[in-house]
Amino acid sequence: MAKFRSAFAPLFQSFIHYRKASDRWNSSSYEPFLILFDRFCASNYPEDKELTQEMVDSWCRQREGEMNNSCRSRIYVVVSFVRYLRERGLTLIAPPGVPRKERRRYIPHAFTREELERFFHECDSLTPYAQTPEQRSRQITVPVFFRLLYSSGIRTNEARMLQRADVDLSDGVLDIRYSKGHDQHYIVLHDSMLRLMRTYDQAIGKLYPDRTYFFPARNGGFHTRNWVQKNFRQLWDAVNRFHATAYELRHHYAIENINRWVDEGFGFDDRLLYLSKSMGHTTIESTCYYYSLVPGMSHLLEEHTEDGFNVLIPEVDDEDWE
Secondary structure: OOOOOOOOHHHHHHHHHHHHHOOOOOOOOOHHHHHHHHHHHHHHOOOOOOOOHHHHHHHHOOOOOOOHHHHHHHHHHHHHHHHHHHHOOOOOOOOOOOOOOOOOOOOOOOOOHHHHHHHHHHHHOOOOOOOOHHHHHHHHHHHHHHHHHHHHOOOHHHHHOOEHHHEEOOOOEEEEOOOHHHOOEEEEOOHHHHHHHHHHHHHHHHHOOOOOEOOEOOOOOEOOHHHHHHHHHHHHHHHOOOOOOOOHHHHHHHHHHHHOOOOOOOOOHHHHHHHHHHOOOOOHHHHHHHHHHOOOHHHHHHHHHHHHHHHHOOOOOHHHHO
């Protein structure tokens, strides 16, 4: 981690320590913006020894041409830092306002069987550029990592940060402790995925015998978001024409599960609840959003529920259903 330069370095460090201890620190998302705020304070207020409202408001003020969601991402960690100080009586600064989240008009890619077959064949065809532990690790990790996303609906950050201690290879259960919103939930692996995870555990254990994370990076930590994006992009683009992202494997998982219910009538409350819990959604309404993405399902629901259709498929914040 880069060193802080402003007079508030000790406070930043204690804040980070607290968030890490609470399993609520994302170094790839939070750390860069906190460092930028530190540089901003050091450059513009070099003589100030105490954090002021002006510093915080100046940094958190939405910039010209800055979209709401971009501003939210930039200032989130600073707003949380101010709240942390207030809760401990270390400041009287008022937390700045946060712009309203803008709804994204986003339609995930609809994977075809042929596309997925080509993609996973490409994953399985990886060869190391050099016979190094890092290259060997990539060769055996990539096919398992992306199959886990595909077969379980797990979020990419949940897979990246999955610790070895939270993987029960006996019963095939994943304990997801760090999730979106930090809500703990459990995922039961398919038998075929469990067998693959057991084989991978033995192979990666020879390279990283004392690893903390199930999918270890070369520095002993977990893989970055960029690692996921780079590997998926390289392998997907090599064999497929249309744009897709690794996160859309989660959407595919939900859609494939819901599609199985089309011919089974409408007594699927239990199935919906199980799917919602498995995917780590905070409310069942968040899972209902997927109905609108499933070919054929929304039409059937509208036909059978009529006026209740709009109640069943409410407007849901992106943060809930991702």
